[in-house]
Amino acid sequence: MDSLPQHNGPPSGTGIDNIVEIWHLYRSPIILAVLAVLICARVYIHATESKGELVALPRAYAAPPEAAPVTEPKPARPDEKKPTKSNGPRRIKGGMVKRPSQNDDDVTVSDKPVKTLVFYSSVTTKTHKIAEAYIEKLATSFEALTKSTGRQFLQAELLNLEDIEFDDYFVSLPSFDGEPDVFYLFLIPSYNIDTITDTFLQHLDETHHDFRIDTGSLSSILGYSVFGFGDSEGWPTEKEGFCFQAKEIDKWMAKLTGRRRAYPVGMGDMKGDHAARLSEWSAGVLDVLEHVAKTGNLGEGLPGSGDAEESDPEDVAEDDDGEVVIGDEGDSTQTGDLGDVEDLGKLVRSSDSDKSRPSKGAIPVDFTSYGAKKSKPVPAGPKEMVAKNSPTYAALTKQGYAIVGSHSGVKICRWTKSALRGRGSCYKYSLYGINSHQCMETTPSLSCSNKCVFCWRGGTNPVGTTWRWVVDPPDLIFNGVKENHYKKIRMIRGMPGVRAERYNEALRIRHCALSLVGEPIFYPYINQFLAMLHNERISSFLVCNAQHPEQLAALKAVTQLYVSIDASNKDSLRKIDRPLHRDFWERFMQCLDILREKRFRHRTVYRLTLVKGFNVEEEAEGYAKLVERGLPCFVEVKGVTYCGTPTSSNAGLTMGNVPWYWEVCDFVRALEKHLKARGLNYGIAAEHAHSCCILLASDRFNVNGKWHTHIDYEKFFQLLEEKGVDGDWAPEDYMGPPTPEWALWGNGGFDPRDDRVDRKGRKIDRVIVRDRPEEVEV
Structure with missing residues (x-):
């Protein structure tokens, strides 16, 4: 059989048949060649055509530019069509524009x-x-x-x-x-x-x-x-x-x-x-x-300042004077936000610049042994307590604190904002006649010698028995705290509900509470600082922790002098205050003796902070003994306030440690009974139920059957100017008018000028429970 002939050339037949046969044989390379030509053509066109201006269309959600450059409009081309007007409804442009920098x-x-x-x-x-x-x-x-x-x-x-x-x-x-x-x-x-x-x-x-x-x-x-x-x-x-x-x-x-x-x-x-x-x-x-x-701007404001929704995040769980709040402990090694607390201590780290700071003006003060006359040697290159480039400084300023110098601070308390908005004042207005919106909360020392379990600083503030930091002069602190206080008051100007007349009053400080954080008596120049306050007719309330007897004895005129009495016996004081001094109980008792001597020169006050499980149960009689030893003018009993997780993991404090108001009332009645049994003339004078605070007063301030717990501040300054700090005058000489009826025990103590509101700004009228509810078992 003959084999078929082999076709090596073009196919034979008609022209159309030949084209079809060629396509079937060579279609793949033809397609690839055409694609290559098209790609080359497109690249050539893009490379040679003139580039026009690219106009980016703004996205609907994009923020407006801060400063758009001004350019000349391009002339319209003859063939260019003008944009047609929309037939839809006209839209007015506005919205939230980006605010200028607050700096x-x-x-x-x-x-x-x-x-x-x-x-x-x-x-x-x-x-x-x-x-x-x-x-x-x-x-x-x-x-x-x-x-x-x-x-x-x-x-x-x-x-x-x-x-x-x-x-x-x-x-x-x-x-x-x-x-x-x-x-x-x-x-x-x-x-x-x-x-x-x-x-x-x-x-x-x-x-x-x-x-x-x-x-x-x-x-x-x-x-x-x-x-x-x-x-x-x-x-x-x-x-x-x-x-x-x-x-x-x-x-x-x-x-x-x-x-x-x-x-x-x-x-x-x-x-x-x-x-x-x-x-x-x-x-x-x-x-x-x-x-x-x-x-070019209205001024720096608080977050949410002027918000018509009447929301104020700082109203949440913040105490009135920064003294007795169970706060968040937190991780002291982090540099992020701190809770609304004074978390200072472990975050304080000296910077390299601290070493180069001259030690001029640093004073070694030794509080460890009050009987010794010699102080410890000055360490080389004293450090700043809170350096400006430290994480502590950054965190505290972000939380609203103003650090003055290297060891002082000032902050607006929530009661100041509350009073400015007509929502009530703190216990100091009820008990002593102090306008909260004219009160400055500050301290010349952010350090302390105790690590109290209820301290809202989380137990992490700078602590020590000896002043080992740079000492700032009192005039620097005085001018700095005033300047920063006024700055913070002005920041509240745009907050909804602020009353213009109270805002104007707030721009004149009339009172200073030295109790924000730390131990103010720890500051070596505390008397000079107090004198500067009094020279501008600013009254002073100073709170100390009864651990510095020499400083307490040397203290000059104070409008009202507090000593924190956190326990009635040595073991309880060790557990609740966790003092650093080994002879803490001896110091404590010596301070009470000094307070007894000062009771005819100062308005002296025992402050009792009640923490269930630590210093409430069966301790009323022990407290009565301490009152008998110091004979203060007043005994201020306050329930601890909870504002977060436990302050100390070792202490394990929870909401269960916060007493109900009726429990505070029961304690005060028991304390009054024990005082009467000892022949001490004290009575329950006034209250501020909203702060869980009750005041016991000596009969020295009961005139013709009426309590006089308020202060005549003008008389205080007059006596100070006429007779001096060492003059012969007593607390009764600047005793104020009778305590208002609404502030007396049994009437609640809420400022009648204002309205109580909840966190949403809605008016409330809570019932005050002073007696043990029937459903509560003994």
Whole structure:
């Protein structure tokens, strides 16, 4: 059989058949060749075509740029189509803009003029006349501000809410020639009849909830503030409606402006103090305008400052004076946030710069042996207690503490903020007549010689029996704590609910509580520091731990002198205070003897901090013995407060160690009974149930059947100036008026000027239980 012929050349047949056969034979290389040609062509085109400007489209959720560069607009091409207008609803732009840096050095101060608009409403023309007079005063004030700041303040414009279109001013900001920064002021009377103010409030509400308008449509405003006029006869208190419409306007403006509240709501009585209150409010507003003109911002504020939701995270589980709180222990080796505590000790690490710091001014003070006259040698290169580049410094300042110098501190306590907002003052107002919003919490020494199990510093603060750190001069500490205190008060200016009159009062310190943290008597120049306070008529309450008898004996005039009495016997004191001194009980008893000697020169106080399981059960009689030894003017009994996990893992403290108020009451009754049995004339005088605090007082302060636990502070300073620290005068000489009825034992002790609220700002009226509930077994 013949074999078939082999075809090595092109296929034979018709042309179409040949093409099909060629495709089937060579289609793979043909396809690959075409792809290669296309790729090369595309690369060539991209490499040779001219590159145009790339325009990035902003994402809807992207934050606005801080400073967009100004560029000349490109000329439109003839064939370029103009964008068509949307037929949908117009959207007003606004929202939360990025705030400028709170550091004045980082803020670019605007040179734009400032335009102030004053809105008012009036039914009887009284507010109209007041507003016209206010505008005239602003003209003079603005001339002075223009000269002092170099920034132009335009003539203020007075606008009646009845004569304006609300959309022109409260949906978006109005435009003016020169594009000035706009500042809004409101003078608003409150009525229980339908007025233009009700229509205005409805407009603000609708604007805030309109889906077409951004929530903060007025956020580009420079700032705003509201003053309300009320009638104390018709509505005596804020709870009953005093100036309620002014407060409503403030709330809605906070929402629409992105919390640009420049100054607290002012309130005045049209039949009383409205002129004085308006003058105070006006002065505060002018101070803010001056600050804005110089710095470009309203000032540093707290997180959530001005939040219309009335939330204040620092209201949570914080004690009133930083003395008796069971706090978080935490990991002392971490550099992150500390809880709301004074966690100082193990985090304190000396830096390399500490070694280079000169030892000039460092004083060796030895408290270990009070009988010795010689001090220990000065260690080479004394270190700072809290160095500025240490993790402790960073953590504490982040938590709201201001470290002054190298070993002192100051912080605003939550009762200060509470009093500023009309939510109640601490026990010191109830028992002694001290306004919480005029009180400064500070200490000249962050170190202590005890490691108490209930200390809210977690037992990690710097401790020692000998001062081994650099010593700062008292004037540096005094000026530093004042400056930082006032700075922190100003930070609260934008917080919702702050009362303008109390804010003005808070800018004048009238009292200093030396009990924030540490042991203030540990500071070698404590007498000089006290003298500086008294020279500015600032009263002083000093708390010490009864471990430094020599320092206690050398102490000069103090408005009120506390000694912490945390246990009634040696074994109990060792367990609860965990003192560093080996002769702690002898020191403790010697301090009580010194306090007995001082009882006719100082108002002396025993402070008892009750911790269940440590110093409550069956110890009332032992405490009575200690009272008999020291004979203090007052005995202040306070239940420990819980604010987190146990302070010490060794102590194992829990909520079970916190006494109920009725348990504190039972203890105080038992203590009073034991004191009477010993022939000691003490009685239960006053209370502050909200702080779980009760005051026993000597009959020295019971005059004609009435307790006089409050202090005449002006008389104290008068005696100090006339007779000096070593003069012949006694605590009775500056005894104040009778203790108010509401503060006496059995009446609760809550400030009647204020309203108690829960964490959401809702008013509450809790029942005070002073007797053991029936369901509780003995």
